Amino acid sequence: MSLDLPASMLVLERGWLSANNILFFDGDKATLVDSGYVTHAEQTVELVHNALAGRQLNRLLNTHSHSDHIGGNAALKEAFDCEIIVPAGLHAVIAEWDKDALLLSPLGQQSARFQHDRLISANDEVEMGGLNWQALAVPGHDMEALAYYNPEKRILISGDALWENGFGVIFPELLGEADGLTSTQETLEMLSRLPIDMVIPGHGRPFSTVDAAFDRAFRRLSNFRNNIEQLAWHAIKVIVSFAMIERQRLPQDDFPAFVFSLPFAMDVNARFLNLSREALVSGVERQLLLVNALRRENGFLVAA
Amino acid sequence: MITSPCINICKMDASSGLCQGCFRTIDEITVWSRLDDAGRQHILADVARRRGEQAPQENNLRSNGNAK
Numbered sequence: 001m002s003l004d005l006p007a008s009m010l011v012l013e014r015g016w017l018s019a020n021n022i023l024f025f026d027g028d029k030a031t032l033v034d035s036g037y038v039t040h041a042e043q044t045v046e047l048v049h050n051a052l053a054g055r056q057l058n059r060l061l062n063t064h065s066h067s068d069h070i071g072g073n074a075a076l077k078e079a080f081d082c083e084i085i086v087p088a089g090l091h092a093v094i095a096e097w098d099k100d101a102l103l104l105s106p107l108g109q110q111s112a113r114f115q116h117d118r119l120i121s122a123n124d125e126v127e128m129g130g131l132n133w134q135a136l137a138v139p140g141h142d143m144e145a146l147a148y149y150n151p152e153k154r155i156l157i158s159g160d161a162l163w164e165n166g167f168g169v170i171f172p173e174l175l176g177e178a179d180g181l182t183s184t185q186e187t188l189e190m191l192s193r194l195p196i197d198m199v200i201p202g203h204g205r206p207f208s209t210v211d212a213a214f215d216r217a218f219r220r221l222s223n224f225r226n227n228i229e230q231l232a233w234h235a236i237k238v239i240v241s242f243a244m245i246e247r248q249r250l251p252q253d254d255f256p257a258f259v260f261s262l263p264f265a266m267d268v269n270a271r272f273l274n275l276s277r278e279a280l281v282s283g284v285e286r287q288l289l290l291v292n293a294l295r296r297e298n299g300f301l302v303a304a
Numbered sequence: 305m306i307t308s309p310c311i312n313i314c315k316m317d318a319s320s321g322l323c324q325g326c327f328r329t330i331d332e333i334t335v336w337s338r339l340d341d342a343g344r345q346h347i348l349a350d351v352a353r354r355r356g357e358q359a360p361q362e363n364n365l366r367s368n369g370n371a372k
Contacts, residue, residue, distance in 0.1 A: 011337040015310035040314035043323070043330075050330045205308070206337060245312045303312070 005198070006153060008129030011206055012047050014040070017245050019069045019202040022157060023051050024129035031059040031128045032082070033148065033157060034202065035072030038112050039246065044072040045079045057082045061120065061128075063159030063202060064145035065090045065102055066168075067109040068242075074112035085126075087135075088119040089144030103171065106264040108243050122146060133157070138191070140184030141168035143177075147191070154197040161187055163201045164213050166220050169235045173228075174268050181225050188217055232272035233283075236265045240284050241293045244303040252299050256281045306344040308336060309351055320354075327354045 005011065012021040018036030021044060030052055036044045048057060057080040062070055064087060073084055086094055093101040097113050104111055120126060122137035126148070133148040138161035148157040160168030167188075173180030192214045199213065200206045207213065224231040240259055244250065250258055259265055259281050269280050285301070288294040292304050310333075313325025321329055328336075332347050339347070 005338075010334070012334065013308055013310075013337045015308070015312040015314065017312040018314060036314075043314045043316055043333075046316060046330050047334055051334050248313075 005155070005200075005206065006129060006131065008131070010051055011200055012044075012051065013205055014203075016203055017068060017242065018044065018071070019063075019160075020200065020204075021048065021072075022200055023048065024131075025055060026128070026130060028055050029058045030055045031061060032057060032076065033061045033128075034063055034069040034159070035060060035076055037068045037246070038071035038074075038110050041072040041075035041112070045075050048076065049079070056080070059083050059085060059128075061085045061126070061148075062087065062090075063147065063157065064142040065094060066142065066160070067102070067104060067107070067111045069159070069202065070114070071111050073114040077114055083117040084114060085118045085120050086116040087144050087146045088121040091116070091119055103264070106175075106262075106267070107239055108262045108264075109246070120146065136190070138187045139178075140170055140172075140180055140187045143172050143180070143183065149194060149196075151195070154195050155200065156191065156194065156196045156198070157200045158191070158202065160202045162191060162199060162213060162217055164199070164204050164207045164209070165216055167217055168202070169238050170224070170231060171235075174232060174235050174264075174272070176271070181221070181228075181231075184221055185225075188214065188221065192218075229272055232268050236268055236273075236280075237284060237287055237293075239264055241288055241303070244288070244294060244301070247303065249297075249300045249302045252296070252301055255285060255301055259284060306341050306348065309348060322354060327351045327358075 008025045010023045014020050014036055018040045019034045021036060022033040024031045032048060060073060060076055060082045076082060077084060094116055099105040120135050122135055124135045126133050131150045133150050136147045136149055138145050138147045141160045145159055145161060147159055147161055170180040170184055172178035196210045198206055198208045199210055239262060243262060269275055294301050295304050309326040311325045315324045317324050328351060
């Protein structure tokens with residue numbers, strides 16, 4: 001089943017390492033929302049160039065500042081000289097390129113430094129693809145994240161605040177920086193009150209089964225609220241899995257050191273789970289093999 | 305539901321014009337989200353064929369390598 005989006009919009013559906021890129025056409029101009037992971041930037045530029053078909057990319061907008069959403073910013077700026085617009089709450093961390101606050105260092109991820117040209121705040125409106133989009137504050141996964149909502153077509157660009165099956169890891173809660181669980185609850189409640197016919201998530205295909213997605217998201221959040229260890233364990237698996245996707249393959253023997261090199265995984269374990277180092281590594285490996293996120297191949301662990 | 309064949313490699317091979325991970329062309333990746341199931345099936349069939357064409361070569365290389 002394909003979903004009919006306005007002809008002035010094109011979703012470049014990517015995978016997990018790169019977030020989706022959403023392109024909007026306005027005559028001979030265009031705007032892109034989110035730019036993928038840095039190691040995919042060359043393909044991102046090629047996809048955007050192809051889809052532009054001679055139009056000019058004059059704006060690039062981000063939902064939030066995680067590596068899988070901003071990794072192509074520098075390359076797109078270089079290729080198209082577009083204006084870069086980021087959520088206002090991220091001004092300082094991007095301007096100073098604070099690798100801790102950007103979660104690059106804690107998660108063992110890379111990015112390419114860029115400068116933003118302008119800020120967008122919650123409740124601002126931005127015209128893209130001939131439609132008026134409202135910036136909505138969606139704290140939880142990232143406290144400064146914005147979603148973009150068009151009331152006329154009832155489309156939500158949710159970033160990682162809502163997926164077809166869940167939402168992005170609630171980092172602020174696990175990092176002890178903010179009440180991420182409560183923020184996520186409030187964000188989901190706010191979003192669920194909007195009339196929405198279609199969601200374009202940060203990862204995965206666009207979907208119109210919106211009620212079912214909210215049901216799953218609220219259920220998952222409720223599980224996390226009742227059992228914070230479950231959130232901690234989920235987050236560690238996601239982060240190791242993401243890092244392995246970037247790495248592609250690793251000698252089996254190097255896997256423990258690889259996990260120990262991810263500060264976030266170690267901190268979250270120390271704070272919430274208190275597993276021994278051996279138990280942490282063997283647990284992560286076993287679970288990622290079980291869900292086919294990893295497979296064994298001639299003495300290597302390979303990301304699937 | 306037909307899911308995307310993306311496996312997060314997302315790098316184009318200059319000589320074949322195909323993504324090294326999912327064996328799709330830039331055009332095929334670009335239009336994916338706009339296609340109906342039939343269109344996606346069509347691409348997946350092409351992907352399977354291209355994968356098959358590439359795999360024997362890889363096997364040859366591998367066995368040649370082993371022979372040495």
